[in-house]
Amino acid sequence: MEYILTIMVLIAIFVILASSYNLVIGYGGLATVAHPIFYALGAYTSALLGIHFGLPAVVCVLAGAIVAIVASVLLALSALRVAGDYLLIASLGFQLGLLQVIKNFEFTGGPGGISAIPNTITGPWRTPVYLLICGSIAALTVWLIARIVHGPYGRAITAMRDEELAFSALGRNAMTIKVVVFAIGCGIAGIAGGLYAFYFQYVSPEQFEVLHSAAMLTMVVLGGMGTTMGPVVGAVMLIAIPQAITFLNLPPAVMAPMQGIIFTTLVMLFLFLRPAGLVGGLSKDRMAGRTATEKSSAGAAE
């Protein structure tokens, strides 16, 4: 039971990560691979503040989010000033470089990471309480992002992604919107990091490698990029399915490559069968709606 609850905590954390990544990359159209490093900034900041200053967990997690926001604004301001595409390269450099820094500093625990992060909730209810907290924050994240991407602000984000030149020439400040969307997304990743640190009481650099942005991206794409519920479905699927097969009691030689095989198979299947993602085809999302009308009008023309 404990095991299943822990998986659910992990799912909640990845719902937060995938949703915020979707805000940045799916809605904002900002190509970045640095999401894991903002997750790391949140985790390490919370861990260090918790260990060395004994601050309350809530304060530590919020401080982690603020560090992630400040770092993301600095990255966005410098990278986006040059050109939109530059962000991808700059984010890659930022991700790889900062992780190296974390691996090599004494106070971050080097490659071994940080353990003995204070336990904030004790007793038999620890895991359920954490699940409740993480689940609530995940729900709050999904709600908040839905609020942002619908209504006047969402309209601005969509228009900017569609046609940035025309958007700016109408008097809209594209740079500010990009930086704000990036900062909100990265700040939320920072919160996910803080939750991770306090639940598992251990953080290490390899949890924040650049490859994790591929995992997050897969969640976003499989679930449905640019949809509110897509990343939720994606995160649940991609964490639950690999965990579920461990119950099959397969020999370790078969188990080990199994995760990679499932991952790749899912991506391939979705690319061919459901390119708009699992939720993408179902929702009334406009992109999906467009594809549907285009198909039907093409069909009518034949």
Add this chain to the structure above:
Amino acid sequence: MTVVLRVENLNKAFGGIVVADNVNIEISKGEILGLIGPNGAGKTSLFNLISGVLKPDSGHIHLNGRRIDGLPLYRRARIGIARTWQNMLLFTTMTVMENLLIAPRSYPGESIFKLTLARESVRQAEVEARKRAMQILDRVGLAGTADAMVTDLPFGHQKLIGLSRALMNDGDLLLLDEPMAGVEGAAYETMQRVVRQEAEAGRAVCVVEHNVSFIKDLCTRAVFMSNGRILQAGTVDELLASKVLTDLYFGV
């Protein structure tokens, strides 16, 4: 007459290609100025310089007496430069109404602070923008398409939506880049009527157009550009009578 736009000694070159060679232009309130010339003459580049897409190498641009050549694109739109694009640049995943709602000079909905702390003002702005958008769509005869996806409309209607979106900006200067290209029939009439009404209402309008009869019908004054330079300015009839210009233009 009040001068709305004054362009002084404007220069711009991309390497060896000169798109603006000491350009001087004035447009007054209520005037429709035609900008004609062969392809590559620098007409669209001049629009880009005025609206702020491009920065000039030298020279000044004044809007209502205020120097604007240092301002970024979005600020110039806010102080009153509305423009359309040769290839429209509509927001293709949005409806007609949404294309218009994003376009007023002031859009408090783009600020997270106003969205959280001054929600009433955002709501108010939305209501007003919606009202204005319906009025404009009514004027171009497309009120019925408000909720249609903009890409589902025929080309002539998309052109009118491009104009309508620019009209959401109630500034003093309106720049129209080939509004008639590919437009015919009823949409043509509408385009002509609306542009004329905008000038009558006091806007300074500048039109880049290859359709000579459109220029003839609407503009009192026109300038002829070639290779980034203004070769001649005058009434439309004067320009059309000039053999040098018509030879250049029609490539005879």
